[in-house]
Amino acid sequence: MEKHLKYELAVDRxxxxxAQNQKDYRAYNNRGIAYEKLRKFDLAxxxxxxxxxxxxxxxxxxxxxxxxxxxxxxxxSALLDFxxxxxxxxxxxxAYNNRGxxxxxxxxxxxSMKDLQRALEINKxxxxxxxxxxxxxAALNDAERACDWLNRAVGKGYNxxxxxxxxxxxxxxxxxxxxxxxxxxxxxRRDKKGGQ
Numbered sequence: 001m002e003k004h005l006k007y008e009l010a011v012d013r014x015x016x017x018x019a020q021n022q023k024d025y026r027a028y029n030n031r032g033i034a035y036e037k038l039r040k041f042d043l044a045x046x047x048x049x050x051x052x053x054x055x056x057x058x059x060x061x062x063x064x065x066x067x068x069x070x071x072x073x074x075x076x077s078a079l080l081d082f083x084x085x086x087x088x089x090x091x092x093x094x095a096y097n098n099r100g101x102x103x104x105x106x107x108x109x110x111x112s113m114k115d116l117q118r119a120l121e122i123n124k125x126x127x128x129x130x131x132x133x134x135x136x137x138a139a140l141n142d143a144e145r146a147c148d149w150l151n152r153a154v155g156k157g158y159n160x161x162x163x164x165x166x167x168x169x170x171x172x173x174x175x176x177x178x179x180x181x182x183x184x185x186x187x188x189r190r191d192k193k194g195g196q
Contacts, residue, residue: 003037010034025054029061036068044068059088063095070102078102093122097129104136104169112136127158135169146170147178154185161186 014031017024032047048065051058066081082099085092100115116136119129130153137146150164164170164183173179 007034007037011038023054025051025058025061028054029058029064032061032068033064036064036071039071041068041072057088059085059092059095062088063092063098066095066098066102070098070105075102075106091122093119093126093129096122097126097132100129101132101135104132104139107139109136109140125156127153127156130156131158131160135167138170138173141172143173143176143178146173147176147182150179150182154182159186 011031011034014027014034017027018031021027028047028051032044032051035041035044035047045065045068048061048068051061052065055061062081062085066078066085069075069078069081079099079102082095082102085095086099089095096115096119100112100119103109103112103115112132113136116129116133119126120133123129130149134146134148134150134153137143137149150158161183164186170179
């Protein structure tokens with residue numbers, strides 16, 4: 001609930017900025033991110049579209065719109081947006097990571113590997129790319145390598161424990177001991193309930 005309020009407040013803040021300047025493409029982009037976090041995907045897409053309309057060279061808006069398309073399982077549109085973001089900024093590591101993840105979901109493991117490696121060349125500490133590499137190796141049924149990459153991600157600060165516990169991308173290795181050991185590093189269910 002606390003995160004929900006955080007994003008609602010962000011929507012309010014960026015809406016005020018937009019009211020003062022209808023051409024503030026960054027405010028539209030940032031409000032779109034808040035809408036995405038609130039799972040209001042139609043409003044997020046509208047804001048990313050407006051950001052791109054105002055500034056068609058602003059690569060983060062393409063990356064962010066691609067993320068929404070990923071959530072909606074519209075992989076073709078996601079790939080188009082990630083491609084455009086990379087075309088505009090070849091050093092946009094998140095666009096490479098997210099396109100690599102999209103390729104992973106499409107079963108295009110070689111393309112996924114190339115993009116994730118590129119994301120890590122740009123930033124070796126990109127916790128999302130480290131996690132995506134773990135997911136790729138999980139998809140390849142290589143539990144040892146998947147756990148190695150996931151341990152690196154967690155060691156660098158990756159902490160989306162609910163995602164790790166529920167994402168289908170980890171289903172192939174969910175029963176392996178190394179994966180279970182990593183999950184023990186996160187908060188226990190008891191901790192989440194306030195110690196009850």
